[in-house]
Amino acid sequence: MAYTEEELKKELETKEYEYGFYTDIESDTFPVGLSEEIVIAISKKKEEPEWMTLWRLEAFRIWESMEEPTWANVHYEKPDFQKISYYSAPKSADPNKTLDDVDPDLLEMYRKLGISVDEQKKLQNVAVDIVVDSVSVATTFKKTLAEKGIIFMPISEAIKEHPELVKKYIGSVVPQKDNFYAALNSAVFTDGSFCYIPKGVRCPMELSTYFRINQAGTGQFERTLLIADEDSYVSYLEGCTAPSRDENQLHAAVVELIALDGAEIKYSTVQNWFPGNSEGKGGVYNFVTKRAICEKNAKVSWTQVETGSAVTWKYPSCILKGDNSIGEFYSIAVTNNYQQADTGTKMVHLGKNTKSTIISKGISAGKSQNSYRGLVQVNSRADGARNFSQCDSLLMGNECGAHTFPYIEAKNKTAMIEHEATTSKIGEDQIFYCNQRGIPTEKAIALIVNGFSKEVLNKLPMEFAVEAQKLLEISLEGSVG
Amino acid sequence: MLKIKDLHASVDDKEILRGINLEIKAGEVHAIMGPNGSGKSTLASVIAGNERFEVTQGSIELSGEDLEEVSPEERAHKGVFLSFQYPVEIPGVSVTNFMKTAINESRKARGLEDMPAKDMLKLIREKSELLEIDRKFLSRSLNEGFSGGEKKRNEIFQMAMLEPKVAILDETDSGLDIDALRIVASGVNKLKSKDNAVILITHYQRLLEYIVPDFVHVLHNGKIVKSGGKELALELEEKGYDWLKQETAV
Numbered sequence: 001m002a003y004t005e006e007e008l009k010k011e012l013e014t015k016e017y018e019y020g021f022y023t024d025i026e027s028d029t030f031p032v033g034l035s036e037e038i039v040i041a042i043s044k045k046k047e048e049p050e051w052m053t054l055w056r057l058e059a060f061r062i063w064e065s066m067e068e069p070t071w072a073n074v075h076y077e078k079p080d081f082q083k084i085s086y087y088s089a090p091k092s093a094d095p096n097k098t099l100d101d102v103d104p105d106l107l108e109m110y111r112k113l114g115i116s117v118d119e120q121k122k123l124q125n126v127a128v129d130i131v132v133d134s135v136s137v138a139t140t141f142k143k144t145l146a147e148k149g150i151i152f153m154p155i156s157e158a159i160k161e162h163p164e165l166v167k168k169y170i171g172s173v174v175p176q177k178d179n180f181y182a183a184l185n186s187a188v189f190t191d192g193s194f195c196y197i198p199k200g201v202r203c204p205m206e207l208s209t210y211f212r213i214n215q216a217g218t219g220q221f222e223r224t225l226l227i228a229d230e231d232s233y234v235s236y237l238e239g240c241t242a243p244s245r246d247e248n249q250l251h252a253a254v255v256e257l258i259a260l261d262g263a264e265i266k267y268s269t270v271q272n273w274f275p276g277n278s279e280g281k282g283g284v285y286n287f288v289t290k291r292a293i294c295e296k297n298a299k300v301s302w303t304q305v306e307t308g309s310a311v312t313w314k315y316p317s318c319i320l321k322g323d324n325s326i327g328e329f330y331s332i333a334v335t336n337n338y339q340q341a342d343t344g345t346k347m348v349h350l351g352k353n354t355k356s357t358i359i360s361k362g363i364s365a366g367k368s369q370n371s372y373r374g375l376v377q378v379n380s381r382a383d384g385a386r387n388f389s390q391c392d393s394l395l396m397g398n399e400c401g402a403h404t405f406p407y408i409e410a411k412n413k414t415a416m417i418e419h420e421a422t423t424s425k426i427g428e429d430q431i432f433y434c435n436q437r438g439i440p441t442e443k444a445i446a447l448i449v450n451g452f453s454k455e456v457l458n459k460l461p462m463e464f465a466v467e468a469q470k471l472l473e474i475s476l477e478g479s480v481g
Numbered sequence: 482m483l484k485i486k487d488l489h490a491s492v493d494d495k496e497i498l499r500g501i502n503l504e505i506k507a508g509e510v511h512a513i514m515g516p517n518g519s520g521k522s523t524l525a526s527v528i529a530g531n532e533r534f535e536v537t538q539g540s541i542e543l544s545g546e547d548l549e550e551v552s553p554e555e556r557a558h559k560g561v562f563l564s565f566q567y568p569v570e571i572p573g574v575s576v577t578n579f580m581k582t583a584i585n586e587s588r589k590a591r592g593l594e595d596m597p598a599k600d601m602l603k604l605i606r607e608k609s610e611l612l613e614i615d616r617k618f619l620s621r622s623l624n625e626g627f628s629g630g631e632k633k634r635n636e637i638f639q640m641a642m643l644e645p646k647v648a649i650l651d652e653t654d655s656g657l658d659i660d661a662l663r664i665v666a667s668g669v670n671k672l673k674s675k676d677n678a679v680i681l682i683t684h685y686q687r688l689l690e691y692i693v694p695d696f697v698h699v700l701h702n703g704k705i706v707k708s709g710g711k712e713l714a715l716e717l718e719e720k721g722y723d724w725l726k727q728e729t730a731v
């Protein structure tokens with residue numbers, strides 16, 4: 001059957017950004033603008049207890065007194081915070097519903113995302129909490145997890161069902177006043193995931209959240225709080241997509257991880273928010289604060305694959321508070337066309353014999369700018385602290401840029417800090433070599449990029465690694481002339 | 482099988498190949514010799530379709546098809562193979578993964594499904610034994626940290642995996658010690674058949690003792706200045722290239 005003009009157009013569009021469709025679900029959206037009234041209205045809408053409302057208001061007042069940071073190596077038109085709607089929930093969302101009565105349009109959207117709930121249900125060892133715009137619509141595997149005493153639910157539910165845990169830990173790693181975007185998030189966050197792993201429990205499956213921005217003109221402010229009690233283990237996956245639109249969308253999330261004595265948390269992210277089109281129009285502004293605190297003998301690994309967003313500003317960090325605690329950061333950041341990324345990590349060594357490892361792989365193509373910014377801080381009492389950092393950049397073409405800003409602050413003479421950096425370019429001779437073996441150029445680039453990123457890809461859970469490889473391929477499509 | 486007519490090619494407006502004529506039939510082995518800088522590697526690159534070089538005149542035909550509009554990867558799919566004089570490194574990509582990708586891309590071009598993992602393993606086992614390659618070697622990053630000899634042996638391993646119709650070996654012998662040379666040469670000899678052809682680019686007579694050519698051509702200044710049988714290689718070894726340069730200058 002022949003294509004209609006319309007179908008052809010659609011297919012071409014989805015090729016540019018695979019997830020660039022827009023699902024037409026009725027949604028319940030607040031008027032634009034931010035004020036105390038809006039903050040209170042959000043809290044009310046979520047049926048929150050008073051302490052939560054007050055906490056939000058405190059954050060709002062702090063935010064009002066703050067200025068947007070300007071120091072990152074990114075340039076963009078500042079979002080007008082009074083032009084954003086701070087709440088958008090798909091109207092049909094109802095936490096009491098079973099999966100079977102989920103809005104068929106929503107299910108269709110999941111299907112397009114390649115994460116249909118149906119399929120996810122069958123998928124072994126993955127529990128999914130899906131956040132579309134701001135409300136968590138479906139949580140699977142709750143029961144299996146409950147048997148182990150694991151709590152995995154939307155944070156809005158946790159505020160009501162486990163107030164003692166939320167109250168104790170929210171803002172304990174990223175306080176409201178931490179930075180401009182964190183303060184904003186604290187005031188207006190609408191949903192996100194909450195997870196608690198009890199003492200000594202190994203979470204038997206990967207926990208996964210899928211975020212997606214759907215509604216036009218809405219910002220997504222999700223809040224994730226993950227607590228691994230003593231000697232527990234959890235691996236957590238976070239995936240993000242957004243439909244393509246002309247206007248820029250704002251995403252300002254906060255993720256707090258708490259690893260108590262002897263606990264281990266692996267937190268993996270695959271992010272492909274809409275990066276803007278090839279002329280640099282549209283795209284998501286991604287300003288995220290992610291931080292972990294590690295108590296004695298605890299370990300936290302951040303692994304991230306960042307291919308999306310027009311502007312990314314993100315530094316997953318570890319505070320190595322307890323003796324012998326370990327922090328790791330493995331990152332692949334791809335920028336193409338007009339994308340700008342300023343990412344990196346902060347490792348703060350407070351405890352004795354604390355160890356951190358940073359492996360950062362930056363890939364830049366088109367006219368994009370890719371910066372790595374890392375801070376390794378060693379406190380005066382942190383005897384025997386060790387850090388190893390490696391930052392590799394891969395350039396494609398002559399119009400993109402890679403920048404590395406490693407900062408080291410060591411106040412203890414026994415600290416051992418090593419930093420290595422390399423910059424390379426995909427060479428014509430490498431491409432020709434692949435071509436000669438029958439491998440077309442696009443595939444050759446994917447192969448070379450995957451090889452370059454291998455150390456980080458290997459850190460991802462299997463299913464995610466496959467998806468990440470595909471994403472790398474998609475995001476670099478057409479990057480060679 | 483391969484027919485080259487009056488081939489001229491240049492890079493950055495500098496003419497390097499100045500009218501090459503060469504016909505290679507199935508089952509034949511041709512040796513191309515000549516001093517450094519005479520254009521041997523350029524000829525190999527141009528046959529393989531490297532777009533760095535511009536073909537300004539003449540033609541290359543493979544099994545009757547003009548290759549002018551055919552991309553390098555399509556030439557590979559049609560059976561052109563080049564063992565590089567200087568194989569490049571691809572960090573993080575294992576020899577196995579690289580070969581798997583290459584084979585499956587060729588299959589895709591022919592409308593075939595990916596090769597089943599079981600068959601791939603069998604093929605790898607068979608060909609690595611043929612070239613006495615340690616299995617551990619196959620998990621290493623392609624050419625990264627390989628010795629000169631390892632690189633060349635790996636090129637021939639790839640040739641064995643891809644079973645080309647026309648194989649061009651560009652100075653595959655340099656960097657090989659005598660044992661490795663013997664292994665590589667015997668591998669090439671086993672792969673040779675009446676349906677394929679081999680072009681050996683070399684400086685030395687040594688390789689030609691193991692892989693005996695049907696014809697020897699001497700390239701000088703972008704032209705074939707003399708062709709003959711295998712005895713020509715011996716003559717060159719004895720007298721060097723100077724007498725030819727003088728002869729052609731006349």
Ligand SMILES: Nc1ncnc2c1ncn2[C@@H]1O[C@H](COP(=O)(O)OP(=O)(O)O)[C@@H](O)[C@H]1O
Nearest residue numbers: 492493497516517518519520521522523524533
């Ligand atoms: N990519 C290139 N750019 C510029 N000059 C080149 C390039 N490749 C080869 N040449 C030049 O072409 C000539 C022939 O080189 P080459 O084909 O490598 O010779 P051979 O393999 O016979 O030693 C030399 O003068 C060399 O400098």
Ligand SMILES: [Mg+2]
Nearest residue numbers: 521522523566
């Ligand atoms: Mg040469």
